[in-house]
Amino acid sequence: MTTPRTKRHHVLVVGAGFGGLAVARSLRRSEVDVTLVDQHNFHTFQPLLYQVATSGLGAEDVAHQVRGIVRGHGNARFRLGRVTDFDLDGRRARLDDGSELHYDTLVLAAGAVYGDYGVAGVREHAFVLKSLQEAVELRSHILRQFEAAALDAHAADEGRLTFVIAGAGPTGVEMAGALVELFAVVRKDYPELAAQQPRVVLVEPTAGVLGPYTSATRAYAERTLRRRGVDVRLGTSIVRVARDHVELDDGERLATHTLVWAAGVRAHPLAERLGVTLGPGARVPVTDRLHLEERPEVFVIGDAAGVPGHATRAYPQVAQVAIQMGKHVGRVIRARSSGTASAPFRYRDRGQMAIIGRNAGVAELPKRFGGGRFGGFPGWLAWLFIHLIYLPGHQNRVSALATWVYNYFTYDRHARLVLDGRTRGSAAVGASAADPSPAPGHRASDAARRAA
Numbered sequence: 538m539t540t541p542r543t544k545r546h547h548v549l550v551v552g553a554g555f556g557g558l559a560v561a562r563s564l565r566r567s568e569v570d571v572t573l574v575d576q577h578n579f580h581t582f583q584p585l586l587y588q589v590a591t592s593g594l595g596a597e598d599v600a601h602q603v604r605g606i607v608r609g610h611g612n613a614r615f616r617l618g619r620v621t622d623f624d625l626d627g628r629r630a631r632l633d634d635g636s637e638l639h640y641d642t643l644v645l646a647a648g649a650v651y652g653d654y655g656v657a658g659v660r661e662h663a664f665v666l667k668s669l670q671e672a673v674e675l676r677s678h679i680l681r682q683f684e685a686a687a688l689d690a691h692a693a694d695e696g697r698l699t700f701v702i703a704g705a706g707p708t709g710v711e712m713a714g715a716l717v718e719l720f721a722v723v724r725k726d727y728p729e730l731a732a733q734q735p736r737v738v739l740v741e742p743t744a745g746v747l748g749p750y751t752s753a754t755r756a757y758a759e760r761t762l763r764r765r766g767v768d769v770r771l772g773t774s775i776v777r778v779a780r781d782h783v784e785l786d787d788g789e790r791l792a793t794h795t796l797v798w799a800a801g802v803r804a805h806p807l808a809e810r811l812g813v814t815l816g817p818g819a820r821v822p823v824t825d826r827l828h829l830e831e832r833p834e835v836f837v838i839g840d841a842a843g844v845p846g847h848a849t850r851a852y853p854q855v856a857q858v859a860i861q862m863g864k865h866v867g868r869v870i871r872a873r874s875s876g877t878a879s880a881p882f883r884y885r886d887r888g889q890m891a892i893i894g895r896n897a898g899v900a901e902l903p904k905r906f907g908g909g910r911f912g913g914f915p916g917w918l919a920w921l922f923i924h925l926i927y928l929p930g931h932q933n934r935v936s937a938l939a940t941w942v943y944n945y946f947t948y949d950r951h952a953r954l955v956l957d958g959r960t961r962g963s964a965a966v967g968a969s970a971a972d973p974s975p976a977p978g979h980r981a982s983d984a985a986r987r988a989a
C-alpha cells in the first residue's frame with residue numbers, strides 16, 4: 538500500500554527524536570504537509586535513560602507520545618512504523634509492514650546505534666541504553682542479580698553483583714555513579730546480602746574519564762567516582778564478552794553477568810540505504826544545507842549526519858546538534874518554498890554537562906558564554922535544571938521533578954520493578970564497525986574503537 542500523494546509539498550521525517558521533532562516544529566506554520574514516522578509512538582529523552590535503568594525515574598517520565606507533541610501543529614501527522622529502505626528515484630520510503638510513504642522532501646533523523654567495534658560477544662551479551670525498552674530491561678536485569686544473590690551466598694564470587702561498564706564517556710560515568718547510589722537503596726531491601734558487596738567496574742581504554750571535557754573536570758569526575766566506590770580501570774580495554782564474564786586486554790577475566798556497553802556509537806544503519814559513501818562513524822556526508830550532494834530533496838540530520846564539507850570531522854552526537862540541524866532544515870525548506878535563499882548551517886556550541894551522582898555534576902560553557910566551568914553541587918543543579926527544561930511534556934517535567942525531590946530527601950528510588958522482557962543482546966548494537974570511527978560526542982567514548 539502506498540500513501541497517496543498530497544497536493545501540498547510533503548515532507549517525510551524518519552525519526553521523532555530530537556532532530557525529527559525540531560523539523561516538525563520548525564515547519565508548523567508552513568505551507569507543507571509533514572509526516573513524522575517512528576518505530577515507537579513516543580519520543581525518548583535519551584539523556585535520562587540511565588535514570589530509568591537505575592530506578593531513579595519511571596519509564597513514562599522520560600518519554601512522550603509523539604501524537605501529543607504534534608497535536609497542535611495542524612500540518613503534521615504521525616505514522617507508527619519502522620522504515621526499512623528507500624526508493625530514492627521514486628521518492629518513497631518503505632516500511633516493515635510492506636507499505637510505502639511518498640515524499641517530496643525526505644529528512645533522515647533516525648539517530649545512531651552502538652557499535653560493537655569488533656569485540657566478540659557484545660551483540661549477544663551486552664546491555665545498551667538506547668531505547669526505553671532497553672533501559673527497563675537493564676533495570677530488571679540489575680534487580681534480578683540482587684534477587685539471585687539473595688538466594689546464593691556465593692553469588693558475588695560468580696559475578697552476580699559485579700556490574701561492568703564499558704566506556705567512561707558521559708553515559709558510562711553517569712551510569713556508574715547512579716549504580717553506586719542504587720546499591721545503597723537496594724541493600725536495605727536485601728538483609729541476606731550483608732556479606733556480599735556489589736561493585737561497579739568502569740573500563741576505559743584511554744587515560745581518563747569524560748574524554749571531551751577539560752582536564753580539571755576529568756580529574757574531578759575520576760576522583761569523585763573513585764571516592765564513591767567505583768573501580769575505575771583506565772588504559773584498559775574489554776576484548777571479549779561472555780554470558781558470565783568479560784576479558785580485559787591485560788589478561789584479567791572479570792566474572793560478571795552485567796556488561797553495559799557505553800563505548801561509542803555509529804550512525805543508524807538506514808544511512809547505508811542512501812547509496813552514498815559514508816564518512817567516519819558511518820555518518821552521511823551532507824552539504825552545508827544538510828542535504829545529500831546529489832539529492833537536494835534528501836536531508837540527513839542529527840547523530841546520522843556528518844559535518845558539512847568535511848570528510849573526516851564529526852559533530853558531537855548530542856541533542857543540541859540534532860535540534861539545531863532540525864531547525865535549520867525547517868528554514869531551508871521554508872526558504873525553498875518561498876523562493877528565497879537559505880543560509881549555510883552553523884553549529885553553535887552550548888556547552889556540555891554530565892552528572893556523577895548526588896550533588897556532583899560537571900558543566901562546561903563554550904568560550905562565547907565565558908568558557909566557565911563548574912562542578913559539584915552547582916554542576917549538579919545546572920544539570921537538573923537543563924534536563925527539566927528540555928524534557929518534553931509538562932506532566933513529565935512535574936513528575937520527574939517530584940521524583941527527584943522525593944529521592945533526594947528520602948534516599949529512596951521507588952521504580953525498583955522487575956518487568957519481564959528480553960534480557961540480553963540488543964538490536965541497538967550495530968554490526969562490527971568496519972569503520973570504527975570515533976564517536977566524538979558528549980557521551981561516546983572512543984574506548985572500544987581502540988580496543989578493537
Ligand SMILES: Cc1cc2nc3c(=O)[nH]c(=O)nc-3n(C[C@H](O)[C@H](O)[C@H](O)COP(=O)(O)OP(=O)(O)OC[C@H]3O[C@@H](n4cnc5c(N)ncnc54)[C@H](O)[C@@H]3O)c2cc1C
Binds near residue numbers: 554557708855
Ligand atoms: C544513554 C544516552 C545518554 C545521552 N545523554 C546525552 C546528554 O546528556 N546530552 C546530550 O546532548 N545528548 C545525549 N545523548 C545523545 C542524544 O540523545 C542524541 O545525540 C540525540 O538523541 C540525537 O538525536 P537524533 O534526532 O539524531 O536521533 P534520536 O533522538 O536518537 O532519534 C531517532 C529516532 O528515530 C527512530 N528510528 C530509528 N530507526 C527507525 C526506523 N527504522 N524507522 C522509524 N523510526 C526509527 C527512533 O525510534 C528515534 O525516535 C545521549 C544518548 C544516549 C543513548
